[in-house]
Amino acid sequence: MMAAGRAGERGFRVLLLEKNDKLGIKLLITGHGRCNITNKIDSPREMAEKFGKNGKFLISAFSRFGVRDLIGFFESRGVKTKVEKNNRVITESDMARDVLNALIDYMEKNRVEVKLNAEVRTIDRSGGRIEKIVLATGEEVLADRFIICTGGKSYPATGSTGDGFEWAKALGHTVIRPEPSLTPVILKDAFVKELEGLSLRDIRIAAYKDGKKFDSGTGDALFTAKGMSGPLIINMSKGVRKELPGDIMLKIDLVPELDFTEVDARLRKDFQEGPNRQIKNCLDMLLPQKLVPVITKIAGIDPEKKANSVTKEERKRLVSLIKEFGVHVTGLYGFEKAVITAGGIELSEVDSKTMRSKLVENLYFAGEVLNLDGPTGGYNLQVCWSTGYCAGEAGSA
Ligand SMILES: Cc1cc2nc3c(=O)[nH]c(=O)nc-3n(C[C@H](O)[C@H](O)[C@H](O)COP(=O)(O)OP(=O)(O)OC[C@H]3O[C@@H](n4cnc5c(N)ncnc54)[C@H](O)[C@@H]3O)c2cc1C
Known part of the structure; x- marks a missing residue:
């Protein structure tokens, strides 16, 4: 035209x-x-x-x-x-x-x-x-x-x-x-279904093949029925395509503005502020509500547990999931969903x-x-x- x-x-x-x-x-x-x-x-x-x-x-x-x-x-x-x-x-x-x-x-x-x-x-x-x-x-x-x-x-x-x-x-x-x-990615993790529709703003993603990092970026992404999409994922899909087939993992840093120690300090503070509250009601101060049941499940922590009884070990597991939430790529979409x-x-x-x-x-x-x-x-x-x-x-x- x-x-x-x-x-x-x-x-x-x-x-x-x-x-x-x-x-x-x-x-x-x-x-x-x-x-x-x-x-x-x-x-x-x-x-x-x-x-x-x-x-x-x-x-x-x-x-x-x-x-x-x-x-x-x-x-x-x-x-x-x-x-x-x-x-x-x-x-x-x-x-x-x-x-x-x-x-x-x-x-x-x-x-x-x-x-x-x-x-x-x-x-x-x-x-x-x-x-x-x-x-x-x-x-x-x-x-x-x-x-x-x-x-x-x-x-x-x-x-x-x-x-x-x-x-x-x-x-x-x-x-x-x-x-x-420029396509969305397909993930094999069963919890993806629970996260469908969740938008993540200003996150950081690092992409690994066989444990070796090959790409990283910052931006917005979202979970779909079968995987992830959004500008950050779409742009990273180019690098992922080059590495497939293989064992590809994306590590999502949900709060890139805080380092591991700062996330730990933040959790400790949130857990202390509401000692009688359940952990699920403390975590949603830092994370989107939809992620809380998934993260606590992967961490092996009862989401109903009282915040003041969370052990140091459990908090450590939460910190590493918040900083490096892992998802596994099984493939990419074809022409039908390529930008x-x-x-x-x-x-x-x-x-x-x-x-x-x-x-x-x-x-x-x-x-x-x-x-x-x-x-x-x-x-x-x-x-x-x-x-x-x-x-x-x-x-x-
Ligand atoms: C979901 C989606 C979102 C996108 N969003 C953006 C965005 O926001 N910003 C951006 O920069 N890019 C975006 N893109 C990419 C952008 O749309 C394309 O790069 C752009 O449309 C290509 O324009 P084009 O004119 O070259 O081809 P097309 O837009 O593909 O147009 C080609 C036309 O040729 C016609 N045609 C084909 N074969 C024949 C034939 N044999 N006889 C007669 N007519 C024929 C087709 O019917 C079609 O109308 C997006 C792409 C998709 C799929």
Whole structure:
């Protein structure tokens, strides 16, 4: 939509083909329906670094149409934004719908023709150029230039089924194997069911394989029916995927602001303040209520026990569970729950200024179809806005 709108603005006659019966189905579910449009990092280079070694491909696109341009683009179309934790830029209205409407408006103002229920089946090449594309209905579409923006393979129910990868391969492009990335984790611990729905804010998680630490991070997470999700887990899933299969344990520090001694002192104080209270009613001063029965059970302590009769040994067990609450990873979700697809069109075969294919002269790529995947936090949509804008304005009208 950004590519089509910008191409229209540049004076091109544009046709957008979408196989769904609506535009932006995935966009509407981004940021839990609030759309985290970008991350407030002003420097294109710093933003690009979030994408690992492939990030340098993005410096030019981020410089051409970066975070500030994007925020200006939406604000000038009436979509106010706010900055939340970790510099996430979100719609002020908490509605992704406003972002979609602004894009539709942008396209309408620039006379983009939108054809829904239009599934592209094949792209026919003749010599070094694309000659035409053929829709599922058999209808043929001729054009001077073509931009492939079919996304990845994540959440295929939204329409992102990886079709662009197949066309690109048939056109001679290298496609780095698409893999699900940024997914929730599946845990084997039976107590997970009891914790479903519990959100943990500002916790620290360290990830271990066979007892050896390989990653750690701080942020928010939550328990689901079968495991854990939330930004911290989703971002750490990338490292976990590399280590699987294997014996992977996550140690959750529930109160990272206090060290072991401080947690011990805090428990001692809480237990003394309410000597006649039961331990379960003292622990919930430090921990979320839902965790108390689980932690006391693992510690082998009766939650109804009087706080003043807790032994030093028992308190020690509680401290280590609070600082290193262990959960065991059995696996990760696949494309059906992946926020992003890693892999995609090999970047060395695409011009980083114009997004033009180096192999097919009238072909361009934009968005998640490219071999780029960043962490959660608005980075992945910024790739779409920036590369879409550049692809849309490439060429002369
Ligand atoms: C649950 C979820 C939450 C997310 N939240 C955020 C967030 O808050 N911030 C962020 O930065 N990123 C977020 N992302 C990632 C972000 O949504 C994607 O990176 C982005 O949508 C990719 O945009 P795209 O235009 O490249 O592809 P897509 O959004 O996947 O769009 C591709 C379009 O192409 C169409 N299409 C595919 N094949 C064909 C065909 N053969 N013919 C015609 N049309 C076709 C599809 O129907 C689809 O509409 C989230 C992803 C998910 C799954």
